[in-house]
Amino acid sequence: MQNGKDVNVVRIAPSVGLLRIDVRSLWAYRELLGFLIWRDLAVRYKQTLLGALWVFLQPLVTLVIYSLLFGRLLAVPTSGVPYPIYAYAALLPWTYFANGISRTSSSLVSSARIIAKIYFPRLIVPLSTVLAGLVDFGLGMMLSFGLMAFYGNWPGVRVFWLPVFLMLAILTALGFGLWLAALNVRYRDVNYLTPFLLQVWMYVTPVIYGVDLIPNRYRPLLWLNPMTGVVEGFRWALLGRQIMDQPIFGPQFFGGVAVTLLVLVGGLAFFQKTERAFADVI
């Protein structure tokens, strides 16, 4: 660095164009991404009695409630699969997604102090919250295998398709998260809207019920929600469930994928466009 040959030059100028992501500087700051993920995890259960046990307790309690309510009382049809594992296969990616969205939407605002003072690629902040959730997801996955062992319902080779559906969940969370996070910088209303959004979203996603419970003519609409693909994909991969004799990777699935990609690309562009003013507005 001192010999002047490979001095790194920083050029500062007003940015132009849409959707130009500085991959080089993202890569240069990859360690910071790691540190922020680690900070999220390290901080989350500090000063709690049960610590990381909450990672298991939270979904377990939810699952017990749902099983009693929807499995027993309302007897939601599950095509023969025990309701707890039926619901949990969907609850697992949904919890990841919902937590990802709500943490990401407030991620920039809660990092306001460092954003106003220190430069780093802003994209790292929402990226870190979306990725940090994967650790919880991994632990939840272990719980899921425990449940399946308990009910003697082992997944077949389809389980190797799981990363595809997980990827879709990550990209969907990131796509919508980017929009919400960037909007939140200027309009704090997002903080109040996000919980409602997620609540409604959960009911239009077949988490506590299955797709086949919905009348046929509404189904294409349901599949436009990318989380339908994720949730049914998880059931397909973990429980071997077949929906209406349709292959999981049918056109309806790719409709959801297209929505995700559209939102993601738009989110990146919007994030980029507003990013330059974050430090001034936040």
Next chain:
Amino acid sequence: MNEIAINIEHLSKCYRIGNRRNRHDTLRDVVTDSLRRLWRGTGSRSGDLAHVWAVDDVSLSIPRGQIVGLVGRNGAGKSTLLKILTRVTEPTGGTAQIYGRVGSLLEVGTGFHPELTGRENIFLNGALLGMKRAEIRRKFDAIVEFSEIARFLDTPVKRYSSGMYVRLAFAVAAHLDPEILLIDEVLAVGDVAFQRKCIGRMNDISQSGRTVLFVSHNMTAIQNLCTRVVLLEQGRIVLDGAADEVVSGYLATLEADAGKFFAEPELRAGTGSIRLTGARVLDGHNDTVTSLVAGTDVVFEFDYRNHEAIRQTNFTFTIFNHLGVPVTNCDMSLTGFSVQDLGEFGSVACRVPKLPLPVGRYRVAVAVQVNGQNADVVSGALAFQVASSKFYGSGGNANLRYCSCLVPHSWSHRPSTGSAALPVCTRLVAREQRGCG
């Protein structure tokens, strides 16, 4: 080899500042404003907003290894310029090239997380400042030693005293080894001993051939550390040259422009519930003057306008000499006086009998406080000079090299009677020899 470290060309930054009613902080504001515009039929929104050029066509070239100070009033654009150079915010126009690794000390400790321990925060903050993990690990011991908090390394920083917090934060930042260092007012941290250590560290950095751009209001620090100083005014460079020259030029403009700032309340700090509207110095005959005589009675008068029906406030003002050194501070609360029921307009007066200032030029900064919070601050409210002195009966002037304020004093003499003074002397000598003096 490139000899330029920072090259700035026509850099500008524009902020749009609307008044409170026109700012869009919530969606509701956006919606109602749009509706209102639609109703009135005015399509443009640019009319609602004032444009302020915080940095206005600045060009500057800094050679490698130079320590440059950046001075100017609040709102002159110093911090905005640093923010652009650190890429925290984007310029509106112009370009800048920076050759080499940039480190910045913009308000230490911003990256700390209260729940994490000191050890964890060293890593987190180091990464935020752009250090690699291996690099932090290598410098870890040096950082801990510098911060003097080794015992509390595994305590969450939320349990730290504010002094410890700041020491740790500065230690991390000071061990960032950039080729170019951008510093915004960080020396006012910690106790005196630690401050000295920080200045020492800054000196080391500056002597190791690194390029430093340093923003401060502390003229002594600027003059000690910098070889070149740039003066910014309303976003533009107005002076650029040797440290002593520019600093004294800056202080002179502060004095010359005194009073001008009453016209621009929107640029001033404070809550604005009360605004100062004027100030003057009166001599013993109640005439407004700018030239005073030391040793005569002087009255400082300040006008205000009360915007929010505040009933009680405190006025406080500080007199600075031509070096920028505060000579004295007159504070209403110190005298036990307080105004009951301010009304909407009015003025307060402070009488200083037998003005104890040596011959020279002075500037007065004044603040109005409501419940301990600044409602308004005018740093250049008044300028005056003390032209001659009647302070001492002789009419003579104190030697300015050794004097920044006058103290009434009298002398006496007692001829030695032989033994009386002796024991005191021997005691003093004895103490000095023990090494406690």
